[in-house]
Amino acid sequence: MAATGRPIQLFRNLNAKIAAIPMMLTAVVIFFGCSVWTIVYSFTNSKLLPRAKFVGLDQYERLWSANRWLISIENLFIYGILSLIFSLLIGFVLAALLDQKIRFEDTFRTILLYPFALSFVVTGLVWQWLLNPEYGVQAVVRSMGWESFTFDPLYTADIAIYGVLIAGLWQGTGLVMCLMLAGLRGIDEDIWKAARVDGIPMWKTYLFIVIPMMRPVFITTIVIIASGIVRVYDLVVAQTSGGPGIATEVPAKYVYDYMFQGQNLGQGFAASTMMLLSVSIVIIPWAYLEFGGKRRG
Amino acid sequence: MAGPRGPRPRRRFSRRNIFIYGTLIVVSVYYLLPLYVMIVTSLKGMPEIRMGNVFAPPVEVTFAPWVKAWAEACTGLNCDGLSRGFWNSVQILVPSVVASIIIASINGYALANWRFKGANLFFTILIIGAFIPYQVMIYPIVIVLREIGLYGSLWGLVMVHTIFGMPILTLLFRNYFTSVPEELFKAARVDGAGFWAIYFKIMLPMALPIFVVAIILQVTGIWNDFLFGVIYTKPENYPMTVQLNNIVNSVQGVKEYNVNMAATILTGLVPLAVYFVSGKLFVRGIAAGAVKG
Numbered sequence: 001m002a003a004t005g006r007p008i009q010l011f012r013n014l015n016a017k018i019a020a021i022p023m024m025l026t027a028v029v030i031f032f033g034c035s036v037w038t039i040v041y042s043f044t045n046s047k048l049l050p051r052a053k054f055v056g057l058d059q060y061e062r063l064w065s066a067n068r069w070l071i072s073i074e075n076l077f078i079y080g081i082l083s084l085i086f087s088l089l090i091g092f093v094l095a096a097l098l099d100q101k102i103r104f105e106d107t108f109r110t111i112l113l114y115p116f117a118l119s120f121v122v123t124g125l126v127w128q129w130l131l132n133p134e135y136g137v138q139a140v141v142r143s144m145g146w147e148s149f150t151f152d153p154l155y156t157a158d159i160a161i162y163g164v165l166i167a168g169l170w171q172g173t174g175l176v177m178c179l180m181l182a183g184l185r186g187i188d189e190d191i192w193k194a195a196r197v198d199g200i201p202m203w204k205t206y207l208f209i210v211i212p213m214m215r216p217v218f219i220t221t222i223v224i225i226a227s228g229i230v231r232v233y234d235l236v237v238a239q240t241s242g243g244p245g246i247a248t249e250v251p252a253k254y255v256y257d258y259m260f261q262g263q264n265l266g267q268g269f270a271a272s273t274m275m276l277l278s279v280s281i282v283i284i285p286w287a288y289l290e291f292g293g294k295r296r297g
Numbered sequence: 298m299a300g301p302r303g304p305r306p307r308r309r310f311s312r313r314n315i316f317i318y319g320t321l322i323v324v325s326v327y328y329l330l331p332l333y334v335m336i337v338t339s340l341k342g343m344p345e346i347r348m349g350n351v352f353a354p355p356v357e358v359t360f361a362p363w364v365k366a367w368a369e370a371c372t373g374l375n376c377d378g379l380s381r382g383f384w385n386s387v388q389i390l391v392p393s394v395v396a397s398i399i400i401a402s403i404n405g406y407a408l409a410n411w412r413f414k415g416a417n418l419f420f421t422i423l424i425i426g427a428f429i430p431y432q433v434m435i436y437p438i439v440i441v442l443r444e445i446g447l448y449g450s451l452w453g454l455v456m457v458h459t460i461f462g463m464p465i466l467t468l469l470f471r472n473y474f475t476s477v478p479e480e481l482f483k484a485a486r487v488d489g490a491g492f493w494a495i496y497f498k499i500m501l502p503m504a505l506p507i508f509v510v511a512i513i514l515q516v517t518g519i520w521n522d523f524l525f526g527v528i529y530t531k532p533e534n535y536p537m538t539v540q541l542n543n544i545v546n547s548v549q550g551v552k553e554y555n556v557n558m559a560a561t562i563l564t565g566l567v568p569l570a571v572y573f574v575s576g577k578l579f580v581r582g583i584a585a586g587a588v589k590g
Contacts, residue, residue, distance in 0.1 A: 015492035016411035031426025034437035117572035119521030
């Protein structure tokens with residue numbers, strides 16, 4: 001590095017700076033540099049190889065007129081909103097139940113959380129099997145006498161995304177439950193005593209006192225779930241491969257298919273830039289709330 | 298067991314308790330069912346699977362599907378089962394975990410105890426970067442890896458895992474080292490200890506719990522990765538998750554559900570073992586790493 005006018009400033013804590021070089025490189029080259037590179041090349045007509053021939057918003061126009069992309073977005077919305085609502089709801093209720101000073105808390109918590117240790121590929125395959133109409137839930141219910149019972153979400157285009165949702169929730173609610181439990185444990189016992197003395201029913205205490213107090217936990221949880229939702233890829237690949245037809249396509253899969261199989265890099269870059277944009281909408285307000293207001297050292 | 302103390306509750310079968318335990322038991326059954334079905338299916342022969350339902354226990358227990366999944370199932374051109382993927386995953390896992398934790402612990406230490414100018418800027422980019430969809434960065438990384446000659450190799454994937462593990466691990470270590478009493482650090486400085494001496498002699502011995510948490514997070518995360526494995530390695534280097542998906546979702550041939558389920562369990566075994574052995578730490582790690590922010 002070239003010597004500057006004030007070498008003392010640069011060489012202060014030299015060891016610390018050298019030690020932090022991998023972090024700086026990652027932050028600047030990978031996280032910042034690579035993202036900017038992709039955004040820039042999303043305005044080119046790169047096909048098999050990236051090339052710097054700029055075509056303005058062409059790729060984006062093509063993207064938003066592609067039926068497959070529109071379905072991907074629709075699926076992401078359905079999957080995302082429902083999985084956010086249900087995982088928060090189920091996660092919180094389960095955490096509240098576990099927080100009642102019960103016996104076997106560890107056992108229950110272990111059972112609820114173990115799916116989180118499994119990969120999305122494993123989760124997807126298991127649920128593909130369970131939802132298989134010939135052998136799975138449908139067949140079992142039919143064999144018990146309800147001959148007309150139909151439950152084959154993965155084979156019906158209109159509802160296939162809900163089949164993916166079932167698997168996603170099974171895998172992810174345990175983590176939400178854990179985060180919520182950590183949040184609940186952070187609430188002062190005295191709050192509960194005071195509420196009981198005042199004769200406030202339990203559900204009201206949760207709804208109007210405890211949940212508002214857990215706002216930071218909720219925000220962090222929502223950010224974690226939301227950024228995971230946008231990335232959802234493995235689960236769909238393993239469970240449905242995007243089918244039947246294109247019924248369970250998601251943006252992450254669209255990006256992958258265009259970049260590595262469709263030989264249409266420009267389209268992939270444009271689609272991934274849209275993904276970045278949607279994440280930014282969630283992250284920027286959060287980052288501002290978290291780091292913007294109060295600077296801490 | 299450190300249960301609740303004080304006088305024993307008078308009514309054990311109150312309506313409240315029945316409601317709580319009833320709900321938890323029903324929910325637990327639901328969560329355990331897929332695991333049960335996986336195990337049961339993997340122990341049946343194909344004729345039995347075609348006849349019975351998925352929840353029925355096996356009439357004749359057979360371990361043939363397990364053997365086939367491990368050593369004989371075909372993925373693409375190779376027919377040596379998941380064993381190849383397993384060893385690939387191990388070869389990817391060990392250096393990635395070691396490298397990412399060494400780098401992140403030193404980063405966290407530098408950030409927490411040696412606040413130098415500009416460090417916060419890099420740290421902020423790093424943390425925000427953790428939320429950027431991978432899809433935005435995967436192609437430029439392909440180019441970078443190709444330029445340095447690591448594309449398709451196991452080492453390229455190790456590098457990618459090390460990079461993407463950095464934000465969360467650095468955050469964990471930084472938060473942990475920030476909570477170490479400052480007097481300790483100052484006393485060491487007065488005694489003339491430098492950057493590395495303080496790291497090795499004071500911080501490292503104190504940081505054991507956070508190291509365990511970091512190891513758990515990285516082992517489960519890297520083992521379960523699919524996207525990076527499929528993009529940055531060639532078929533002979535595919536990690537286990539990618540191989541599993543290829544075995545199960547291959548289009549040709551009759552679907553052997555028992556082999557598929559055995560393969561699925563085999564792939565899930567490592568993270569599950571980590572999770573069951575270190576369950577409490579895992580929970581604490583997730584909660585601490587995420588809620589603290």
